[in-house]
Amino acid sequence: MGASKLHRWLSLIIGVQLLLWFSSGLLMSVLPIERVRGEHLVARDSVTPLAPAQQLASPASVLRASPGPVREMRYTSLLGQPVVELTLVNGTVRLHDARSARPLPRVDGPVAVRVARAAYRGPGSPSATVSQVRTPSTEFRGKLPVWRIEFQDREKTRVFVSIESGRIVAVRTGTWRLYDFFWGLHIMDWKNHEDFNTPWIIAFAAGGLTLAIAGVVLLYMRWPRRRQRKT
Template sequence: MPQWNKSLHKWLSLLVGIQLLIWLVTGLYFNLMDHRKASGNSNLQSINHQGIIAPERLIPVTQLAVQNAKHIGLLWLFGKPYYQVTIERGAHSYQAHNIKLFDASTGAPFTLNESLARTIALKSYNGPVNIISADLLAPPMDELPKQKNPLWQVKLQDELHTHVYIEPTSGAVVAHINDERRVRDLMFKLHFMDYLGTGGFNHWLTITFALLTLALTITGLAWLSERYRAGQLSFTHQHKTQNVTVHVSNTQHTHVLALDKHSTLFDSLAQQGIMLPSNCGGGGTCGMCRIQTNQPVKVTQADQTRLSQSKLEQGFRLACQHNACDIQHITVRTLKRTNKNAS
C-alpha cells in the first residue's frame, strides 16, 4: 500500500472522527433539551387581531390597483381589515414572494410601518419589556438564513436578548429568536454540517463528507488487506509466539523474548515494554522505529521510502513493517524499557 494512502487514511480518520464526535455531542443535546425553550417561544403569546366590520363597508376587490393576483384574502391587524394580495409565492413562507397589502375600507396601499411593528412585537411578548430598536431587514439574515423576504426585526431588552421577527406583508410574528433558540440553531448547524449557514442539510459539504467517509472505508480496507497478506493480522484466538533475540544497543542488554508472530515487531516489543521511537504509532510513515538484523529480510515499500539504500544494505528495517516470524535476531535502540521481567 503506498505511503500516501496510509497518510490519507489517517487524515480522513481525523476529519471523520471529529464530525462523529460533533454528532455525538449534538445528538445528546437534542435528547436532553427543553423543546419549548429551545424553540425560542418561552415568552411568545398569540395576538388577537380579529375585528368586526359590515361587508358593505369593504370595497370590492375589483377596485384594487393590482394585476395578475393569484389570491386575495382578508386579514385583520388590530381590528382593522386589509386585503392581502398574493402575486407570487413559493411553497414555503420563507421563500421569495410578492405580496401587497391594501386597506379594505379605502383600497389604499398599506405598508406595515415601524410603529406598528413595535406594537406587534410588544403584544407578542408575554410580560413587560422595553424595545431597544426596530429595523426592516433585507435578506440574508444571520438568525434566519433560509428567509428570502424582508422582515421587521424588533430587539427587546430582556435577559434572553430576544429578537422578534415580523412579516411586513401580514403582520405575522415569524419567530422569537433568543439565546436559548440561538444555542439550538448552533447545534443544528453543527449536526447538519451547515457551516456555511444555508439553513438546511442538502448541501455540498454533506455530499463531500459522504465521499470522504467512503474514501476512509476504501483506504482502510486496502490497509487491512495489506496487513493480512503480510501476516500481520490473524483472525484466530490463539496467539502463536516466536522467540526473538533482541539486543538493545543503548543499554547493551540482550533479551530473548517470546513475541506474537502475527503482530508487528513494533507492537510486540511494546507489549514487552520495549518502546521504539515513533511519531506515527507504527503506521510506517515516520521512519523512526528502526531495527537492524543480519538476516536476509525483504524490503517493504515503507522501508524503501524511509530508509536510505546504504541503511538497507546494512540490514536496517522498520519494526512496524515486519513480524516476529520474519526475524529471529535484531538490534534496536529504545526510548525506554518498562518491563523488567523480560529474560
C-alpha cells in the same frame, strides 16, 4: 494499505467531525423545538377573530382596488382592525381596509412594535431601537425587508415583523442561536447554516462509512475463533 492502517488514519481525520456530529445531534435532540422557536415567549400565531356583525367590503370591491392579479385573498385582523390580505401573483402581499377596500400603506416601525408587544409573553420589554433589516443573514433568511424588534430579556429575543403584512415571520432567541450554531456544525455549512448537501458533508459521510466498513473488516480479522483456527 491494510485495513488496520486505513482505519487508523480515517479515525484521526474523521474522528473530530464524528464527535461534532454526535454532540450537535444530542444537543438538538435534547432542546425542545417549541423552546427553540420561542413559542414560550412570543405567541406569533395569535390573531383576533373578526366579529361576525361587522360590515365588510365584498371580495369583488377589494379585487377592483388591487394593484395587480391576485392569487390569494384572506380576511383577517391587524391589531384588532379588520384587514384583507392580498397575495398577488408575483408573491407581493398587500393590505386593504376590510371595510372600505382601500389600500393600506406598508407597515411602519411603530405598528411593528405594537404587533410584537401584543404577541410577547416574556418578562422583558421592547428596546427603543427598531431597525429595518434589508440584507439576509443567518438569523433571518426570509423575504426582505422586515422590521426587527429587540426585547431586553435573558434570551435577547428578536421578533421579525413583515413590512408587507404585519405578520410575525420569525422569532429568534438565545436558545435558537445556540441550536443554529450547532446545526451549522452538524451539516458542515459554517457560513449560511442551511445547505446540507455541501461537498464537505458528502466527503466526511463517505469517509465515516469507509471507517465503519474498515472497522468491521478488522473485527472479522481479529475475531478470536478465526485466529485460533488459523493457528
